[in-house]
Amino acid sequence: MLSAPPSRFRLALRDLKDGIRSIHVWPTLGWLEIKQRYRRSMLGPFWLTISTGFMIAIMGPLYGKMFGQPVSSYFLYLAISFVVWILVSGLINDSCTAFIQAESYIKQTKLPLTVYVLRTVWKNFLIFAHNLAIVVLVLVYFQPRMDWHLALVPLAVLTIFVNGIWSGILLGLICARFRDIPPVVSSLVQVAFFLTPIFWTPSMLGRHQWAADLNPLFHYMEIVRRPLMGQDPSLLSWGVVLAITFSGFALMLALFQRFRGRIAYWV
């Protein structure tokens, strides 16, 4: 006896809800991916922390000198920026392979598709958590002014997490269908690394500071970076991020409800 099937939109929402609720699946899978990478190594996932720390320790003084910046404030800026960038760029790059990578699961089981996206989001957050040790170290050492703004950091990180969900489903879906997109995205991310204020600050642009504001990724960096640097939150950055979050979800839902059932055929 077949009843009227629920609408596609309802099915897409159910996938999201059931996926998020599967907290016994995606954290395990995300953590497994990190463990797989460092299996049999003594320090394990702490290699993440070490390699990021090494990079920052070398680049900090070098670029500080190059740009003629005071060492302490530049080092702090670079360390935070770099760690946040690893999170943001990792989320974008992994979004592309969220479904492709889960091919064998998708073709044989009924788990909500959102599970595979959350797995990659979670993996990137675990990497971020490891890298956070560097930020804490740098903060303790340089002791910038810190106040209630610090409370905005978890909120900003959570916002980025939520953005990982829509970008993972949206990019994951598009990339499963069009296999040319992942290399396009990864080269764009590479360019964005230089285009986004990570090594440099917008103030270095002088009267062209507005150019930094045009870069949406800059705002994602700012919502985490500013409170950690003891700066006042930027309303513009929060506004841009929230606007992108809502429109991203809307766009994702529009495509996800239409093509959710096709993903198993595409991967």
Added chain:
Amino acid sequence: MTAISARDVIVDFPIYGLRSRSLKNMVIRAATGGMLARDASERVVVRALDGVSFEFREGDRVGIVGHNGSGKTTLLRVIAGAYEPVSGAIETEGRIAAMLSITLGMDPEATGYENIFLRAAIMGLKPREVATMVSEIREFSELGDYIDMPVRMYSSGMSMRLAFAISTCIAADIILMDEWLSVGDPAFREKAQLRLRRLVDQARILVLASNDERLIRDNCNRIMRLSHGKMIALENI
């Protein structure tokens, strides 16, 4: 009430050649039209299931037979919920155990113990449920202390025993099987058959795809014949 109902299920597998899958061709098609367009929009599909309808109810033991590529596995995956039909509808009620790939989700680098939780998570079990079954799985698979070793170190027979023990550790309303499961050496095989038999007997519906007519006659009370994705017969035996 356990049931599976399908109405006019159609499944098409798109074959994305190197051409149509690339964005380049979509762009070129949009920009040029004409001669290239015919090439680029050519989408080949393989119709794996063509208008399949049926009702399985409690007590049904359905054997699916058909030549290679007739759609047996695809039908099982549709029932399992992995593939959504292109058109038509499928509805299932009851807990499904899809024993299509019993090693799915297992990681050779993880220990046997970790793999129990990994595989079980993919099967939709919660860690709490699994924890109660760990010792039973360990005992049944006869792994002993190997349970704390990476599966990579296991012989292929050992890892199959583990996969089998996990995949059959929980009762289900509907069991889907692509060929009758059989693992291990003769002694283990006998034990495994008893366990599988018990699981199948407890289940309310069994759907078994196989080309072994005798196996089907021994285990099933209905037989579905597929040919080129079409159901050509569904009869009681």
